[in-house]
Amino acid sequence: MKGAFRWFIPALLGLVLIFGAGWAQAPKVFVLKATAYTSSVRETDSTPFITATGARTRIGIIAVSRDMLRELPYGSKVMLEDLGTPSGKGRGRFNYLFRDRVFVVEDTMHPRKREQIDVWLPDRSTAIRFGVRNVRVTVIQRGRG
Numbered sequence: 001m002k003g004a005f006r007w008f009i010p011a012l013l014g015l016v017l018i019f020g021a022g023w024a025q026a027p028k029v030f031v032l033k034a035t036a037y038t039s040s041v042r043e044t045d046s047t048p049f050i051t052a053t054g055a056r057t058r059i060g061i062i063a064v065s066r067d068m069l070r071e072l073p074y075g076s077k078v079m080l081e082d083l084g085t086p087s088g089k090g091r092g093r094f095n096y097l098f099r100d101r102v103f104v105v106e107d108t109m110h111p112r113k114r115e116q117i118d119v120w121l122p123d124r125s126t127a128i129r130f131g132v133r134n135v136r137v138t139v140i141q142r143g144r145g
Contacts, residue, residue, distance in 0.1 A: 036127035051107035063107035075144030
């Protein structure tokens, strides 16, 4: 058995040198304030169904505050988890919208917003119920990759 491990460590180090350590890193995770928006002129601009990147709005689209574009550039893919209101109430209440869904950064928010995301929803009543929440954002892919 000792002989089998004699080659393992050098082989592992070789792989790290060839491919870099990035493949072994844990995904980046943020906890951000989240709100929801719909395709309404009063919530967006004169083209409410078109995002900043030219994509059409749909479930799975998110907007990020402009300061977050450095960490989550357009095309980034993320998973979301509902952590509840800022006071911690209602944790997980909106996970049914997030479960097994990959979200893509395709839009940005007003410049006054900081460290925040906006989840696109198809109807205003759900967006209002969503309110202001904290979400765990797990980065799957940074940028369009």
